[in-house]
Amino acid sequence: MNLKEQYEKALRELEAKVSLIRSGDMACGHPIRQGDNYGESCQVCGERLAGYGYWGSHRDCLHQYASMGDDSEYEFCMYCEDVRRKEP
Numbered sequence: 001m002n003l004k005e006q007y008e009k010a011l012r013e014l015e016a017k018v019s020l021i022r023s024g025d026m027a028c029g030h031p032i033r034q035g036d037n038y039g040e041s042c043q044v045c046g047e048r049l050a051g052y053g054y055w056g057s058h059r060d061c062l063h064q065y066a067s068m069g070d071d072s073e074y075e076f077c078m079y080c081e082d083v084r085r086k087e088p
Protein backbone atom coordinates (compact mmCIF):
# COMPACT_ATOMS: atom_id res chain seq x y z
CA MET A 1 0.00 0.00 0.00
CA ASN A 2 1.36 3.40 -0.82
CA LEU A 3 0.97 6.45 1.36
CA LYS A 4 -2.07 7.81 -0.48
CA GLU A 5 -3.91 4.48 -0.17
CA GLN A 6 -3.06 4.28 3.53
CA TYR A 7 -4.35 7.80 4.03
CA GLU A 8 -7.59 7.07 2.17
CA LYS A 9 -8.10 3.86 4.16
CA ALA A 10 -7.63 5.73 7.44
CA LEU A 11 -10.05 8.40 6.26
CA ARG A 12 -12.70 5.81 5.33
CA GLU A 13 -12.33 4.12 8.73
CA LEU A 14 -12.72 7.47 10.46
CA GLU A 15 -15.82 8.30 8.43
CA ALA A 16 -17.34 4.92 9.26
CA LYS A 17 -16.66 5.52 12.95
CA VAL A 18 -18.12 9.02 12.83
CA SER A 19 -21.33 7.78 11.21
CA LEU A 20 -21.67 5.08 13.91
CA ILE A 21 -21.25 7.72 16.62
CA ARG A 22 -23.72 10.10 14.97
CA SER A 23 -26.35 7.36 14.66
CA GLY A 24 -25.92 6.64 18.39
CA ASP A 25 -24.49 3.13 17.94
CA MET A 26 -21.16 4.03 19.43
CA ALA A 27 -20.19 6.21 22.38
CA CYS A 28 -18.13 9.19 21.40
CA GLY A 29 -14.71 9.47 23.01
CA HIS A 30 -14.50 13.01 21.57
CA PRO A 31 -11.39 12.18 19.52
CA ILE A 32 -11.35 15.42 17.54
CA ARG A 33 -11.63 18.51 19.69
CA GLN A 34 -11.58 22.06 18.54
CA GLY A 35 -11.18 24.97 20.85
CA ASP A 36 -10.82 28.71 20.88
CA ASN A 37 -10.99 31.53 23.43
CA TYR A 38 -14.65 30.73 24.08
CA GLY A 39 -14.38 27.04 24.77
CA GLU A 40 -13.98 23.63 23.28
CA SER A 41 -16.29 21.29 21.36
CA CYS A 42 -16.05 17.82 19.91
CA GLN A 43 -15.95 17.95 16.12
CA VAL A 44 -17.40 14.46 15.81
CA CYS A 45 -20.59 14.55 17.93
CA GLY A 46 -20.78 18.30 18.46
CA GLU A 47 -20.90 18.03 22.26
CA ARG A 48 -19.50 20.94 24.19
CA LEU A 49 -16.51 19.93 26.31
CA ALA A 50 -15.49 23.16 27.99
CA GLY A 51 -16.39 26.82 28.40
CA TYR A 52 -19.03 28.22 26.06
CA GLY A 53 -18.16 25.67 23.37
CA TYR A 54 -16.26 26.32 20.21
CA TRP A 55 -17.26 29.73 18.81
CA GLY A 56 -19.20 30.44 22.01
CA SER A 57 -22.19 28.38 20.99
CA HIS A 58 -23.65 28.19 24.53
CA ARG A 59 -24.84 31.00 26.79
CA ASP A 60 -23.67 29.36 30.01
CA CYS A 61 -20.13 28.32 30.82
CA LEU A 62 -18.98 24.78 31.47
CA HIS A 63 -16.22 25.87 33.82
CA GLN A 64 -12.73 24.58 33.44
CA TYR A 65 -10.81 25.74 36.45
CA ALA A 66 -7.08 26.28 36.52
CA SER A 67 -4.98 27.06 39.55
CA MET A 68 -3.86 30.66 40.03
CA GLY A 69 -0.57 29.31 41.35
CA ASP A 70 0.74 26.60 43.65
CA ASP A 71 0.66 28.89 46.68
CA SER A 72 -2.77 30.33 45.87
CA GLU A 73 -5.93 28.96 47.42
CA TYR A 74 -7.96 30.11 44.45
CA GLU A 75 -8.50 28.88 40.96
CA PHE A 76 -10.18 30.53 38.01
CA CYS A 77 -12.17 29.43 34.99
CA MET A 78 -10.13 29.74 31.82
CA TYR A 79 -13.18 30.85 29.84
CA CYS A 80 -15.40 33.11 31.95
CA GLU A 81 -12.76 34.00 34.57
CA ASP A 82 -15.00 32.96 37.45
CA VAL A 83 -12.91 32.57 40.61
CA ARG A 84 -13.46 29.94 43.28
CA ARG A 85 -11.66 28.57 46.27
CA LYS A 86 -9.74 25.36 45.59
CA GLU A 87 -11.39 22.20 46.79
CA PRO A 88 -9.42 20.68 49.64
Ligand SMILES: [Zn+2]
Binds near residue numbers: 028042043045047
Ligand atom coordinates in the same frame (compact mmCIF):
# COMPACT_ATOMS: atom_id res chain seq x y z
ZN1 LIG B 1 -17.73 13.65 20.76
Ligand SMILES: [Zn+2]
Binds near residue numbers: 063077079080081082
Ligand atom coordinates in the same frame (compact mmCIF):
# COMPACT_ATOMS: atom_id res chain seq x y z
ZN1 LIG C 1 -16.49 29.37 33.35
